[in-house]
Amino acid sequence: MSAETPARGWVDTHLHLLPGVDDGPAAADEAAALLEAVIAAGTTQAVATPHANYQFQFDRDASQALLRRLQEGAGERLRLYLGCELHLSYENVQRAAEAPRQFSLNGGRYLLVEFPELFERGALGAALQRLCDAGAVPVLAHPERNPVFQQHPEALDDYIRLGCVAQLTASSFTGRFGKRAQQLSAALLQGERAHIVASDGHSAQQRAPHFHKAAAVIEELAGEARVRALCSDNPLAMIEDRPLPYYPELANKKRGFLARLRG
Numbered sequence: 001m002s003a004e005t006p007a008r009g010w011v012d013t014h015l016h017l018l019p020g021v022d023d024g025p026a027a028a029d030e031a032a033a034l035l036e037a038v039i040a041a042g043t044t045q046a047v048a049t050p051h052a053n054y055q056f057q058f059d060r061d062a063s064q065a066l067l068r069r070l071q072e073g074a075g076e077r078l079r080l081y082l083g084c085e086l087h088l089s090y091e092n093v094q095r096a097a098e099a100p101r102q103f104s105l106n107g108g109r110y111l112l113v114e115f116p117e118l119f120e121r122g123a124l125g126a127a128l129q130r131l132c133d134a135g136a137v138p139v140l141a142h143p144e145r146n147p148v149f150q151q152h153p154e155a156l157d158d159y160i161r162l163g164c165v166a167q168l169t170a171s172s173f174t175g176r177f178g179k180r181a182q183q184l185s186a187a188l189l190q191g192e193r194a195h196i197v198a199s200d201g202h203s204a205q206q207r208a209p210h211f212h213k214a215a216a217v218i219e220e221l222a223g224e225a226r227v228r229a230l231c232s233d234n235p236l237a238m239i240e241d242r243p244l245p246y247y248p249e250l251a252n253k254k255r256g257f258l259a260r261l262r263g
């Protein structure tokens, strides 16, 4: 695989594609441009995940209608599904614990959640436990970009033990979010604590929905099978509401990943 050659068959479970609902495309023409960029990058299935936070409300029915229009434009080239990126606010956790499948990826068990930039580890652990008790599998969006995980990567183990899944942003591997995010993404990958890679694409130009450069880094660090697991097989299982084919147990896992970060 070459960093210059997009392969086909990426499955993207984090994409701000819908027009006018969040900080993704402002209008239909920008959404259409992003859609074409997603297809050109070799992605064949994608979940639109608008923000659900204090700034942006998530309306599942209205989002579904916007998605239908985009699916018509994509035709057979790309299959689209709906989810959201649920900010872990008190109110959101209450609502999602009542009806997790109103917010989850394609209505299945997997629920994409976003941490506040700074958070109290115990309180967020309790919130995640609550979502697990409600039958959801929280998918933790980009822990490698969060300052708390950057300082305390061992916090992630607590959440993985609850049954959470770690979703890393593709461009973190290539340095788009700085050195610390890049180092932590490599360490999580090699420590077998990275379960999914997604684009978190917001527009055709800014934060473009590309996988191939990250895939080249992942292949170099962990081999080609891991690229398939993280960028295709695991995300597809999430869309189809199946157990993840790649989900190594934390027990017996290489413990060196923290030392590697601090070394």
Ligand SMILES: [Fe+2]
Residues within 6 Å of the ligand: 014, 016, 085, 200
């Ligand atoms: Fe996002």
